[in-house]
Amino acid sequence: MENNLNIIHIDMDAFFASVEQLDKPELEGKAVIVGGVGLDNRGVVSTASYEARKFGVHSAMPIAKAKKLCPHAVYLPGRRERYTELSSQIFNILLKFTPQVEKLSIDEAFLNVKGCHRLYGSSKEIGKQIKKKIKDETGLVCSIGVARNKFLAKIGSDLDKPDGLVIIKNNEIAEVLDPLSVDKIPGVGTKTANKLNEIGIYKIGQLKNMEYNELKHLFGKNGSLLYELIRGIDKREVNINSETKSISNETTFQNDTSDLDLLLKYLLELSQKVTRRVRKKNLIGNTIFIKVKDNKFNVTTRRITIKKYINSTDDLYKYGKKLLEKVDLKNPIRLIGIGIASLKEKKKEQLSLFTNSKDKSEFNIVIDSIKDKFGNESIKRARDLLKEDKNN
Numbered sequence: 001m002e003n004n005l006n007i008i009h010i011d012m013d014a015f016f017a018s019v020e021q022l023d024k025p026e027l028e029g030k031a032v033i034v035g036g037v038g039l040d041n042r043g044v045v046s047t048a049s050y051e052a053r054k055f056g057v058h059s060a061m062p063i064a065k066a067k068k069l070c071p072h073a074v075y076l077p078g079r080r081e082r083y084t085e086l087s088s089q090i091f092n093i094l095l096k097f098t099p100q101v102e103k104l105s106i107d108e109a110f111l112n113v114k115g116c117h118r119l120y121g122s123s124k125e126i127g128k129q130i131k132k133k134i135k136d137e138t139g140l141v142c143s144i145g146v147a148r149n150k151f152l153a154k155i156g157s158d159l160d161k162p163d164g165l166v167i168i169k170n171n172e173i174a175e176v177l178d179p180l181s182v183d184k185i186p187g188v189g190t191k192t193a194n195k196l197n198e199i200g201i202y203k204i205g206q207l208k209n210m211e212y213n214e215l216k217h218l219f220g221k222n223g224s225l226l227y228e229l230i231r232g233i234d235k236r237e238v239n240i241n242s243e244t245k246s247i248s249n250e251t252t253f254q255n256d257t258s259d260l261d262l263l264l265k266y267l268l269e270l271s272q273k274v275t276r277r278v279r280k281k282n283l284i285g286n287t288i289f290i291k292v293k294d295n296k297f298n299v300t301t302r303r304i305t306i307k308k309y310i311n312s313t314d315d316l317y318k319y320g321k322k323l324l325e326k327v328d329l330k331n332p333i334r335l336i337g338i339g340i341a342s343l344k345e346k347k348k349e350q351l352s353l354f355t356n357s358k359d360k361s362e363f364n365i366v367i368d369s370i371k372d373k374f375g376n377e378s379i380k381r382a383r384d385l386l387k388e389d390k391n392n
């Protein structure tokens with residue numbers, strides 16, 4: 001295979017709906033629609049399973065319309081936490097192949113696999129291994145595109161969904177792109193597509209017949225970018241972003257609240273969840289951030305970077321609490337979240353013979369293993385415990 005086909009685009013197939021089918025086997029093969037808040041008719045479809053797509057249901061469609069097209073579908077509210085959990089599992093698999101992972105969303109990423117071939121074989125081979133590993137470890141299915149750049153790789157992953165693996169070789173670029181409709185080009189939305197359709201242009205191949213200056217005239221500064229993309233040229237690099245280097249959890253309340261004690265209680269619970277995931281990956285981090293959304297959907301985030309790297313529940317909660325106290329809580333709160341960023345691997349430390357009573361990491365590990373065995377609800381720490389700790 002040509003040696004410059006180094007960019008992989010991976011996209012989970014009908015991610016949220018597939019997770020629901022995975023967790024609830026009775027939904028397998030059924031039309032499943034995961035939708036926005038409350039699934040009332042004001043909400044929109046987040047993801048529709050392939051069985052529901054047959055009826056014309058797609059993402060961002062109002063729930064009311066979906067119910068008309070596909071009344072027999074099973075409608076479910078999203079379970080963000082579960083999706084996030086599986087997403088981080090998937091990203092961990094990707095990161096095993098290369099650190100060059102650019103996260104685009106919860107279920108989508110670019111990889112640059114240049115330099116991975118000696119270990120894992122051709123890009124196609126890597127694509128196969130990624131698909132297998134994800135399927136084996138999570139039970140979920142994805143589609144992958146392999147090409148010389150981001151634009152083509154993304155086009156590729158979309159060509160044979162679900163469960164696709166499409167390689168676009170350099171001598172096939174025109175053959176693949178020309179018959180595609182113009183709205184497949186990133187940045188060409190419905191509005192632009194309509195504008196093009198009005199002048200009789202539907203396919204990328206037709207768009208290629210337009211002069212460079214014409215494109216500039218029609219699309220302004222995006223014209224030159226477009227000129228290149230439709231010829232399979234895309235100079236954007238794969239950027240490793242910090243998102244893959246942070247771990248966070250958030251929760252949306254059933255009722256908005258202004259009760260600080262209650263918010264702190266949730267913050268503690270979330271701190272437990274976050275640090276548990278951090279410890280499981282043997283990581284420590286020194287940036288702590290919180291996110292608060294009020295009933296008007298205003299989002300406030302606060303972050304702090306400290307000298308010490310942490311992964312204990314108490315430490316995360318302590319800094320999270322400080323950050324929360326800096327937030328002006330004038331409106332009732334609808335959602336709260338907390339996370340750790342700037343993560344790095346925790347080096348195996350020499351175990352000291354005498355455990356430092358201030359070091360809670362061992363205590364946390366014991367709690368983790370009990371929860372692993374008996375479930376999340378098996379141990380609930382009393383908040384008082386924290387208060388006592390502070391007085392020590």
Ligand SMILES: [Mg+2]
Pocket residue numbers: 011012013014015107108
């Ligand atoms: Mg997807």
